[in-house]
Amino acid sequence: MAHSHHVRPGGAGLAPAAVDPRESTTRLLRDLRTAVEGLTAREAQRRFEVHGPNALPHHAARQWPAALLRQCAHPLALLLWVAAALAWIAGTHELAWAIVAVIVLNAALAFWQEEQAEQAVEALGEYLPQHSRVRRDGLVQSVLAAELVPGDVLLLGEGDRVPADARLLSGALEVDASALTGESSPVQRAADFPDVARRAVDSPVLVFSGTVCTAGVAEAVVYATGRHTELGRIAALSARVRLAQSPLERQVRRVAWLIAAVATGVAAAFLPLGVFAGLTWAQAFLFAIGLLVANVPEGLLPTITLALAAGVRGMAQRGALVKRLSAVETLGSTAVICTDKTGTLTRNVMRVVEARDGRGAEAAPREEFATALARCTTADERTGAGDPMELALLAFARSCGVALHTGQRDAQRARLFRFDPHLKRMTTVDRVGSGLVVHVKGAPEEVLARCSTILPATGGAQPVTAQAHARAVEVVGEMADRGLRVLAVARRDVAEEPPDRGAAESGLCLLGLVGLIDPPRPEVAAAVAACHSAGVRVHVVTGDNGRTAAAIAHQVGIGAHRVVEGPELDALPEAELDELLTSGQEIVFSRAAPESKLRIADALHHCGRVVAMTGDGVNDAPALRRADLGVAMGASGTDVAREAATVVLTDDNFATIVSGIEEGRRVYDNVRKFILYIFAHAVPEVLPFLLFALSGGAVPLPLTVLQILAIDLGTETLPALALGRERAEPGLMNRSPRRRAESVVSRRLLLRAWGIMGVVSGVLVLLGFFAVLLAAGWRPGADVVGDPVLHEAYRQATTVTFLGIVFCQIGTAMASRTQRAALRDVGVTSNKLLLGGYAFELGFAAAIVYAPALQAVFGTAPPPAWALALMVPFPVLVWAADELYRARGRRRSARADRSHPLGGTRAFGDEMP
Known part of the structure; x- marks a missing residue:
């Protein structure tokens, strides 16, 4: 006991x-x-x-109200709450409710996406x-x-x-x-x-x-x-394992808090400045509210969400189901792929790839050889039941002209000695014609030891000499070094049924050797080459044999500069593992335990590499959750892997990962494009309030708070969404992966948004504002409220400021379509959605200006015809300023590439001068 x-x-x-x-x-x-x-x-x-x-x-059920509330407390959502509160204070309750609806919609979408990724542990029960x-x-x-x-x-x-x-x-x-x-x-x-x-x-x-x-x-x-x-x-x-935030999620949070800090700081700083300049506290407070609203990009969060959702749809069309919106962008920033071997690089189907005769020479198999392969099996090729290796042997025998029906094989079998793990061989005694034949297959060293003769490709049997035995052992070793699983096949004619296994498996004739492999998927080699072109390293992390994994890795183009076995990996100190993973070499980690895969993912994360971990088995689940991006096989993968992963490849195609990297890079580029587009309008929205404050009220507000909200939540939304569907720029997959620390908002982006397009737009819209006021006889300090003539002119002037920003938005959208290339390289009219966005924003702006009901809400009035004509060139002027800047950058970049001794491609970042 x-x-x-x-x-x-x-x-x-x-x-x-x-x-x-x-x-x-x-x-x-x-x-x-x-x-x-x-x-x-x-x-x-x-x-x-x-x-x-x-x-x-099982996981305890999540409290959905708390989870949904967390989504509503996202930094960008908090900014939207501020915008809603300001709209309410301004008396525009309808707009305030509209902003709240945007917050709730985005929170619900993010919550639903998160729920889809929380089923991994429950799926393990299916096993x-x-x-x-x-x-x-x-x-x-x-x-x-x-x-x-x-x-x-x-x-x-x-x-x-x-x-x-x-x-x-x-x-x-x-x-x-x-x-x-x-x-x-x-x-x-x-x-x-x-x-x-x-x-x-x-x-x-x-x-x-x-x-x-x-x-x-x-x-x-x-x-x-x-x-x-x-x-x-x-x-x-x-x-x-806790799901890590994607790079974009982290950066959007950082940018959101930065925007919040800037907006709040600027408003707080200019509130006393306005009073000092002569404004009343009520006017100064109105100014502060306008400044806050102008600095809050109300449309940024829904635009990012919808752009990522479009990326998800694009990935689905390419054979990948994405369970988190941000995962599309994470694919684009991937610097390292840690891939499983079985079922990912390979088909997880055994196949005969090589056959040798009894002397070890490569030759077409003799009928006796193929017959032995077909008879010395228990698998059923019709139903696919049985050992995958035996199914491969049956398929090979059939390709050699020996197609033996399962029923016929079993009916003609006199005796079966099943595969014995101790003996490492299997034997059948079969009735062939009028006699009995013993067929044996198994480990080469075991079968060779029981052979007295060998059968060459042509001619009769020959005695096994020491030289012939040594040659066979040499061939077996050479085949094993190429990652093949090697079996020896032998036979013996007997007059009567052997009394026992020992008698049956003696005095054999070696028919030959057969090499099997779980072959690589044919498309993987091209996909690996594309990864290398994109600067992405590929490590193999598998529980399989190191020699086999290295052989497969070499076949598909993975460097496999070193093979690290599980015990060796476990013994590596953290510093040495970090050095190994950042050495630039591609490594095969074999016999890797689940904890080992987790350790590799953590080490790469610590070294600042964005890592995608692929897998299909139960043992891959923890690492799939811990990696920046878990990628599971959809067809051959387990439910566990599919539930733990963020991306599921429906076609089990490693090449789809490369398509995902391209799609992710395109989406990230496009996120930058519409952030550039949205940020560029901050300057023409903020300048009127600064002018109002610095003049002490002598210059009336050129733009109202409600008109700003109409721009941020109305006219700019569809063009921003259309920029999210922009095609990839040339050379996208020849760039190196961007650094994890690289911000989505770079200095160059801010220079283009605020220093070039923003300043040009601000100057143009203020030019239109003053042109209308001065034409009506306005002078600084004049009362634009009490004087009916000036009041109407003032409404027209603010309308021209509003329309001027809308016209400049068209130019900004044209310029934002490319980060480096000229607009002609991508085609002026190639983005049909953007053309529709132009039509929508012009129609929306026209409704605000000419519809009487909306005029009362937004304080607009139809401007004179000459003012409309004045604004027609605004789009071209804004685009031309940025086009000149980008052309200068392209020239400097070309000179730098010519002067570099090795040439090569520029990093993925947005750091072109």
Whole structure:
């Protein structure tokens, strides 16, 4: 019986951490207080009450009102609240409610997107089967998998999914553990294997929940259930990993607080200045409100949200489902991709790629060779059931002209010696014609040792000489170095059925060698090349064999300058790991545990690299959540990976990631374009208030608060959205990834927005304002409220200021379409949505100016015809000023590239002079 310290309070069971599943089965059964006959039903019920169901923990339901409220407290949302409050103070309740509606709509959209990404741990439960066969009360019973407890004895066979972590008591299994470990090929597990593995997950005597038995029969005792299993540990890792903000989310927050600080600071500073200049406190307060409203870009948050949503739709058309809006931009800033091998770079389908004859020479397989491959199998090619390796052998045999029906194969089989993990070979005795033939396949070293002759590509069998044996061993090593899984195939004619396996597997004739591989996807090589062109490094992080992973990496063009095994990675100090990851080399990390993948993601994050982690298995879930961008395979990936990831590739195509990087860069460029467009209008909106304050009221306000709101929430919205759909500029994918610390609002952007387009626009609109007032006989200090003539002229003058900004917006939008290139390079009329945006803002502005109901709200009046003619060239003047600046920058950039000894491409940032 177990010692007392192994029993939980109440005596009903055992704490899972108190046993060592790798100790002898006698000690383990004793510690688990069970026997090979299994538990009694009463004992199982008692343990169930102590340990709980064999299920993974679920997240507590989020309190949606609090989560939604957090979205409403985003810095840009707070600025919108300020704008709504100011609109309410100004007496325009309709506009205030409209701004509130924008806030709620954006918050609801962001909340919904966040909810979609919170299902990872729950999806892990899909990997537990509904029923399992156990021995209780000495009888085999089928019980719900959720009711399994430590101490239950499981009966496992081909096709069963393992329901809990268990130690084999008898028998042997082939297990597909790819979802848990990343291994392409099934692994062998047997009760009497010596256990010298360094990691429990590699132990040859343990099986784990979520894995699948592909062959064999065994009995095992459950030692861990639910959250205490290896699967549960990964679930806990996923639950603890916090989703990081995307670069754009961080930068938008930073810009929002900067705008808030500037707007508030400027308003506070100029409030006493206005009083000092001669304004009353009421006038000064009105001035401060106008200054605040002019500095708050009310349309920025909805524009960013809708632009990212358009990017999401664009990604969906390219084969990628994006679960967070900001993930589109994150793809664009990706500097490193950490990719899984199995199912991501490869197809996760075994395939024969090489065949050698008995002497090790490359040659077309003889009929005897292909026949042996077809007969020495148990898989069913029609249904796809069975070992993936055997399915590959059957397909290869068929391609060689030997198509053996499964039913015919089994009917002609006299005896079957199943694959034995100890012996590393499988043997069949088949009736062929009037005689019996033994067919053997297995590990080359095991089969070679039992061969007395070899069969070359042509001619009869030859004796196995020392030289021939050495040549075969050399060929096997060379094939293995290229990442191939090598099998030897042999046969022997017998007069009667052999009495035992030993007799059957002696005196064999070596037919040849066959090399299998999980082949790379054909499109991956071009995708990797595109990554390199874009300055993106690709590391392979896999649970598979290092030699195989390195071979696949080289085939698809990944550098694979160094292979780092899991234990070596675990022993690396943080500083050395950081140095390795920033060395510029591409690394293969093999035998990587889930914690190792997390560590790599954290290290890259610490080094300032934006990292995308791809994967498809259960073991990838924590790292997919921790990386800046988790990318899962949609078709072949597990539910766990799909739920944990931010992006799901519906076509399992690694090349889609490259399309995503291009789309992300385009979206980020376009975000900058409409931020430039929106910021450029701050100067012509702020200058009138400064002029009013600095003149001490001698110059009336050239623009009202309501007219500013009409611009920020009305006329500029559709052109800004259209800029979010702008095509990519030439050379987009030849730039290096931008730095994580690089702000979306750069000095050059502010220079273009405020120093060039903003100043030109401000001067032009004030020119129109004064032209109308002076034409009506106004002089500084004149009363524009009491004098009916001047009052009407003043309404026309503010309308000209409003319309002047609208006309300048057209020029600003034209200039904002490119960051570097000339407008002719992208086509003046290529953005049809922007042309529609021009029409909308002109129509909206016309309605405000000419509709009597809106005139009363916004204080507008139709201007004289000559004033309208004066504003016609405004768009061209604003665009021309920026075009000259960009042309100067292109010339300087071209000179710099010519003078650089290595040439090359400029970094992704917006730092062109």
